[in-house]
Every structure is written in structure tokens, then in C-alpha cells.
Amino acid sequence: GESVGLHLPTLSVQEGDNSIINCAYSNSASDYFIWYKQESGKGPQFIIDIRSNMDKRQGQRVTVLLNKTVKHLSLQIAATQPGDSAVYFCADRVGYNTDKLIFGTGTRLQVFP
Amino acid sequence: EPEVTQTPSHQVTQMGQEVILRCVPISNHLYFYWYRQILGQKVEFLVSFYNNEISEKSEIFDDQFSVERPDGSNFTLKIRSTKLEDSAMYFCASSEAGDDSSYEQYFGPGTRLTVT
Numbered sequence: 162g163e164s165v166g167l168h169l170p171t172l173s174v175q176e177g178d179n180s181i182i183n184c185a186y187s188n189s190a191s192d193y194f195i196w197y198k199q200e201s202g203k204g205p206q207f208i209i210d211i212r213s214n215m216d217k218r219q220g221q222r223v224t225v226l227l228n229k230t231v232k233h234l235s236l237q238i239a240a241t242q243p244g245d246s247a248v249y250f251c252a253d254r255v256g257y258n259t260d261k262l263i264f265g266t267g268t269r270l271q272v273f274p
Numbered sequence: 275e276p277e278v279t280q281t282p283s284h285q286v287t288q289m290g291q292e293v294i295l296r297c298v299p300i301s302n303h304l305y306f307y308w309y310r311q312i313l314g315q316k317v318e319f320l321v322s323f324y325n326n327e328i329s330e331k332s333e334i335f336d337d338q339f340s341v342e343r344p345d346g347s348n349f350t351l352k353i354r355s356t357k358l359e360d361s362a363m364y365f366c367a368s369s370e371a372g373d374d375s376s377y378e379q380y381f382g383p384g385t386r387l388t389v390t
């Protein structure tokens with residue numbers, strides 16, 4: 162069935178270190194993946210996306226890696242800052258004929274000084 | 275920077291009452307969505323809307339739910355007879371397109387619905 166799951170519910174990192182948040186998906190037909198950041202009391206905020214014809218995409222301080230062989234997605238945050246503390250969700254779209262995003266359960270990133 | 279807005283931020287209603295949640299999507303976006311998030315759980319897709327009609331809906335989106343674009347700027351979610359289990363955060367989202375060109379869905383801040 163369709164499921165997008167996260168390996169770690171909580172990740173604690175020191176300020177300045179790099180963070181890696183992982184996500185597994187189950188449907189090989191998933192063609193689009195997106196990472197969202199959600200701060201307390203706010204809606205999901207778009208971070209970065211990647212399509213299934215790519216392995217890597219970089220943004221500002223963030224990199225998303227896609228490994229279709231093992232159905233794994235990761236978000237790397239460079240030089241993690243206190244403002245990065247939030248819950249991070251991966252979501253995927255299964256095929257071009259659907260609009261819906263399927264969200265994972267989320268990983269809470271805690272950044273310590 | 276343009277953003278999706280939602281009103282109210284918090285709605286308290288009694289079981290059996292009708293509620294309307296309102297959203298103003300980003301102005302040049304053509305695709306609109308509602309999602310919900312029960313406290314401590316995943317964000318779940320409810321419905322997508324394009325060209326004045328529902329393009330896709332989930333099994334959650336039963337006959338008690340409806341959506342409407344009453345004018346050129348608002349997008350609403352109506353729950354006809356609320357149940358306790360409808361208590362959740364409801365997020366509106368919009369995207370510029372539904373194809374690969376501009377698919378990113380941008381979310382509003384949410385409306386917290388509490389059914390008592």
C-alpha cells in the first residue's frame with residue numbers, strides 16, 4: 162500500500178553541525194517528493210522538492226537526495242541553526258494523475274547551542 | 275511574498291453544527307487543496323479542486339464535506355454536521371499548476387477546529 166514513513170521521530174543536533182533527516186517510501190510509482198518544515202502552530206512550509214528523474218537537488222543550505230533503488234529520501238541541512246528547529250515532513254505524489262500528497266509522520270529536529 | 279491565508283485561526287463548534295472554513299489561495303494559483311492534521315498525527319489529504327470542480331478526494335471527504343470557490347479569491351471547506359472526530363487542524367494549500375512545471379503546494383497557517 163501507499164506509505165511514506167520516517168526513520169527517526171526526533172533528531173537532536175548541535176548548532177553548526179549538519180543534519181540528515183531520512184524518509185522511506187513504499188510505492189515505486191511515486192514520481193515527486195517534497196520536504197516540508199512545520200513550526201509549532203504553523204502550516205507546513207515548503208523547503209525543497211525533487212522529481213523522480215533526479216538523484217539530488219540543492220537549495221539554500223539544504224540538499225535532497227533520492228535513492229529510487231531502495232526507495233529512500235533524505236534531507237540534509239548544512240550548518241544547522243536554532244531556527245531550523247521544527248518538525249520535518251516528507252511527502253510524495255504517486256504518479257502524474259493524482260494531486261494528493263501523502264505525508265510521512267514527521268521528524269522533530271532539535272538544535273542545541 | 276504571496277502567501278495562503280486562512281480564517282478563522284480557531285473555530286469552536288458544537289457537534290452537529292455546520293462550519294465553514296475559509297481560505298484565500300495565492301492569487302495566480304489554479305489548484306487548491308484541503309488537508310487536515312489531527313493532533314499528533316500525519317497531515318492527510320482531503321480534496322483537490324481545479325477549474326471549479328473537485329479533481330480528487332480522499333475517503334475522508336464524505337458527503338458531510340463540500341468545497342466551493344464562491345468568488346475569484348476565496349476557497350471554502352464546509353462541514354455540514356460536525357462530529358467530535360472532525361476536530362483537527364485544517365490546512366488549505368494552493369499550487370500554480372498541477373503538472374511538473376509548478377507543482378509545489380503552498381500551505382496556509384491552518385484553522386484549528388474544535389468540536390465539543
